[in-house]
Amino acid sequence: MNAPFEGIGASVRRKEDLRFISGRGNYTDDINRPNQTYAVFRRSDRPHANIISIDTSAAKSAPGVVAVYTAEDLAAIGGLPCGWQIHSKDGSPMAEPKHPVLAEGKVRHVGDPIAVVIAETKQQARDAAELIEIDLQDLPATATVTDALKSGAAQIHDNAPGNVCYDWHIGDKEATEAAFAKAAKIVKLDLENNRLVPNAMEPRVAIGDYDRHTSDYTLFTTSQNPHVIRLLMGAFVLGLPEHKLRVVAPDVGGGFGSKIYHYAEEATVTWAAGKLGRPVKWTADRTESFMSDAHGRDHVSTAEMALDAQGNFLALRVNTLANMGAYLSTFAPAVPTYLYATLLAGTYRTPVIYAEVKAVFTNTVPVDAYRGAGRPEATFLLERLVDTICHDTGFDPVAIRLKNFIPKDAFPYQTPVALQYDSGDYFTTMEVAMKNADYAGFPARKAAAAAKGKLRGIGISTYLEACGIAPSAVVGSLGARAGLYEVANIRVHPTGSVSVFTGTHSHGQGHETTLAQLVTSQLGVPFSQVEIVHGDTNRIPFGMGTYGSRSLAVGGTAMVKAMDKIIAKGKKIAAHLLEASVDDIEFADGSFKVAGTDRAKTLSEIALTAYVPHNYPITEIEPGLDETAFYDPANFTFPGGCHVCEVEIDPETGVTSIVNFTAVDDVGRVINPMIVEGQVQGGVAQGIGQALLEHAVYDSNAQLLSGSFMDYTMPRADNLTNISVATENTLCTHNPLGVKGCGEVGAIGSPPAVMNAVISALKDYGVRHMNMPASPEKIWGIINAGRKAAE
Amino acid sequence: MPQVTLTVNGKTSTVEVEGRTLLVELLREKLGLTGTHVGCDTSQCGACVVHVDGNSVKSCTMLAVQADGSSVTTIEGLAKADGTLHPMQEMFREHHALQCGFCTPGMVMAAVDLVAKNPQGLSEEQIRHGLEGNLCRCTGYHNIVKAIDAAQPLMHAK
Numbered sequence: 001m002n003a004p005f006e007g008i009g010a011s012v013r014r015k016e017d018l019r020f021i022s023g024r025g026n027y028t029d030d031i032n033r034p035n036q037t038y039a040v041f042r043r044s045d046r047p048h049a050n051i052i053s054i055d056t057s058a059a060k061s062a063p064g065v066v067a068v069y070t071a072e073d074l075a076a077i078g079g080l081p082c083g084w085q086i087h088s089k090d091g092s093p094m095a096e097p098k099h100p101v102l103a104e105g106k107v108r109h110v111g112d113p114i115a116v117v118i119a120e121t122k123q124q125a126r127d128a129a130e131l132i133e134i135d136l137q138d139l140p141a142t143a144t145v146t147d148a149l150k151s152g153a154a155q156i157h158d159n160a161p162g163n164v165c166y167d168w169h170i171g172d173k174e175a176t177e178a179a180f181a182k183a184a185k186i187v188k189l190d191l192e193n194n195r196l197v198p199n200a201m202e203p204r205v206a207i208g209d210y211d212r213h214t215s216d217y218t219l220f221t222t223s224q225n226p227h228v229i230r231l232l233m234g235a236f237v238l239g240l241p242e243h244k245l246r247v248v249a250p251d252v253g254g255g256f257g258s259k260i261y262h263y264a265e266e267a268t269v270t271w272a273a274g275k276l277g278r279p280v281k282w283t284a285d286r287t288e289s290f291m292s293d294a295h296g297r298d299h300v301s302t303a304e305m306a307l308d309a310q311g312n313f314l315a316l317r318v319n320t321l322a323n324m325g326a327y328l329s330t331f332a333p334a335v336p337t338y339l340y341a342t343l344l345a346g347t348y349r350t351p352v353i354y355a356e357v358k359a360v361f362t363n364t365v366p367v368d369a370y371r372g373a374g375r376p377e378a379t380f381l382l383e384r385l386v387d388t389i390c391h392d393t394g395f396d397p398v399a400i401r402l403k404n405f406i407p408k409d410a411f412p413y414q415t416p417v418a419l420q421y422d423s424g425d426y427f428t429t430m431e432v433a434m435k436n437a438d439y440a441g442f443p444a445r446k447a448a449a450a451a452k453g454k455l456r457g458i459g460i461s462t463y464l465e466a467c468g469i470a471p472s473a474v475v476g477s478l479g480a481r482a483g484l485y486e487v488a489n490i491r492v493h494p495t496g497s498v499s500v501f502t503g504t505h506s507h508g509q510g511h512e513t514t515l516a517q518l519v520t521s522q523l524g525v526p527f528s529q530v531e532i533v534h535g536d537t538n539r540i541p542f543g544m545g546t547y548g549s550r551s552l553a554v555g556g557t558a559m560v561k562a563m564d565k566i567i568a569k570g571k572k573i574a575a576h577l578l579e580a581s582v583d584d585i586e587f588a589d590g591s592f593k594v595a596g597t598d599r600a601k602t603l604s605e606i607a608l609t610a611y612v613p614h615n616y617p618i619t620e621i622e623p624g625l626d627e628t629a630f631y632d633p634a635n636f637t638f639p640g641g642c643h644v645c646e647v648e649i650d651p652e653t654g655v656t657s658i659v660n661f662t663a664v665d666d667v668g669r670v671i672n673p674m675i676v677e678g679q680v681q682g683g684v685a686q687g688i689g690q691a692l693l694e695h696a697v698y699d700s701n702a703q704l705l706s707g708s709f710m711d712y713t714m715p716r717a718d719n720l721t722n723i724s725v726a727t728e729n730t731l732c733t734h735n736p737l738g739v740k741g742c743g744e745v746g747a748i749g750s751p752p753a754v755m756n757a758v759i760s761a762l763k764d765y766g767v768r769h770m771n772m773p774a775s776p777e778k779i780w781g782i783i784n785a786g787r788k789a790a791e
Numbered sequence: 792m793p794q795v796t797l798t799v800n801g802k803t804s805t806v807e808v809e810g811r812t813l814l815v816e817l818l819r820e821k822l823g824l825t826g827t828h829v830g831c832d833t834s835q836c837g838a839c840v841v842h843v844d845g846n847s848v849k850s851c852t853m854l855a856v857q858a859d860g861s862s863v864t865t866i867e868g869l870a871k872a873d874g875t876l877h878p879m880q881e882m883f884r885e886h887h888a889l890q891c892g893f894c895t896p897g898m899v900m901a902a903v904d905l906v907a908k909n910p911q912g913l914s915e916e917q918i919r920h921g922l923e924g925n926l927c928r929c930t931g932y933h934n935i936v937k938a939i940d941a942a943q944p945l946m947h948a949k
Contacts (some may be wrong), residue, residue: 013887014887016892022870022880023869025892027828027893200928201894202893203830252891253828253891286830674887678890678934682930682931709926718919723931
């Protein structure tokens, strides 16, 4: 019997599942260290206040308490660094106020940590934290960008006048103005992108450990990028060299961006472990997650399109205010600039674009990249604008998109906002999506729904994503303070099994399966004989982690490069053993063969020879079969696609049901179709959540109102429906696998598809635009007002 | 401190706990059964679902002392002693019903109870409704619903 095909293209069932379905996962909170203590943070319940005094005496003498620390105790350590620097229009660097590990003199958002209690048990730490007496003097607070920019608004940081972080722009302003001046029609839309809480199901956890024999520190943490945490925390916060600091991110229960960043709790427990000589463990409860995990989105924008009489897009002008929250999180400044404004061409050949982005501090939890990061905001803006153009002018939503798509033969396509797309075909993804969604049959379904008293709507969205993050020189010139290459170490063991040490990190993506499939295809090693190792700075040479749909395009390519080295070395060994010239050795299906003969050696035989080099060209090559590659991508990758959503609204309740959702995504080559489909479905669910359910709500005093699962509406099984997923596969031209990335496409394409459908369903009520979420209350209000007007 | 005696996955233990200790804390911290997870503090997410005397229970809503004398099954006790997976576990893997795996133990335990209590069979809509108490952030539920549907005949055939 032939072995099942487990290489590139097979829906291999996941390796990691066996431990997860059996309760044998190893998440950070499952780890306990001998002689461990427990940390509980006392956080601000006020959005903005001066700290007058902190009295920790009662807490220090409470049962089981080992230590209580405030900012005073941490005076010698640095603030949390920001990994990206944006320059304003005038060339000045962004305002970059200190982000102290524990609040210094002032609290700036609800959830800002003020003190930490470390005790023998978690309960003792929790009890003692309540005994800390903190005298706060309230200051006026702002939660929204518009409030924070008002003259007279409270200053959140002394060195950020007017609460402005930066005032940035991109594109050709003059050419845009000129195009607007001669436009036949200008359509303008004001819109908001709602603030979200990522809410990975696993709350964040950090355990600091210190080895008094070696003076080595270890941090176990729920991270998407352990090496980045080691670099940021070691170099900028604690002053520890890399070789004395190990960061381990074991099984991680979802991230969606929120576990990229270096957080205060990680630095605190690591520092305290050294100070106390004992391990210190902190586990967030969900309430803490809501007020300490970086939030996502939160843009207020104005978009204007200039059109000619035929509906050709002539120019796009965008003004966006982006909420940074109270401090700059690790990647925050990059999100509304280089992950957003550079995407404003979308799938369209709009010849000139000008965008201005002002980033603003508010008294809210820091905002950073959340699944899609900037690209969902750009897509929502564009695709809502296109449907609004149709609303205002009478153009058809399909026809106007087809008219303005970048032509198939225009690739590589240079956009007016920096990016150069290497490949894509937006016509085909839209054609397939409309076919899969039976777009043509919609009027009949709408009529049938109307007969039942329901309102049906259909919405289209097309999108373009830049991912596979990212060419280091490019991002460096754009303000990144790091490179964004990836690293792979491929170790062929003496008997032929393979360990892959990858700098990417899996927190649900299934890398242990997909990356093993690459090895099976490239080296011919059975899938069961390949192990993927990630998430430990002591085992993996280096790496930048997983976000921005980069693992396969960048990390997978690093693996291919390392495997190329394995094959090249294997050929030399094989040539020696087979007494042939290296040039005559071919490698295929796991065997090195002398071309045109049946003389061959398997990879296992070569590996054994490499480690037992009795008959070996020892003067020419080293023993061993273990190769590392660093790979820096030549460009971003550019997935694109079309999502079609059909909704039904119950006019009696205002509740929107998704009746059909069809996604067609061009993600380049697909390694594991089952996993890709799952990634798209999960992303779409988060996008539907953003469109219909989710909203992180602050009141006008900057108190977080939706601070638990009781108040923040997470999508549940009965809010969603089956999601039809298909892929198209125009290959990426600049990586050897032709892969583009699939982790974020669902969350990018879906929100405008849903909102376009909702607004189409409410067409008879004169709705031109609605901000997300399209809650039953909002919709019922519109319907009710419409009815009243009609009555 | 109060003593609690309970049988977990067929093994009887007696442990001392503080009165405020939750069942999930006893399972994770006293018995080392870390397969049961804690995803929230308001009993909304269902990551902590276990079976207590044959009923699915959010183990964060139950005090350990309330479980005194009970028989508890956790995700670690779902497979047969010889390692044969429960059909629900099999179907979760077969249908890619998990990604990060954090909600999975609670989701599987809730699903087993849901299917077991409904031998007449459940429609897709009923399965979705039955999962209301369990949050998953990764999958969009599509494949979880498929897995549970596929497990129905396998469970009822036994």
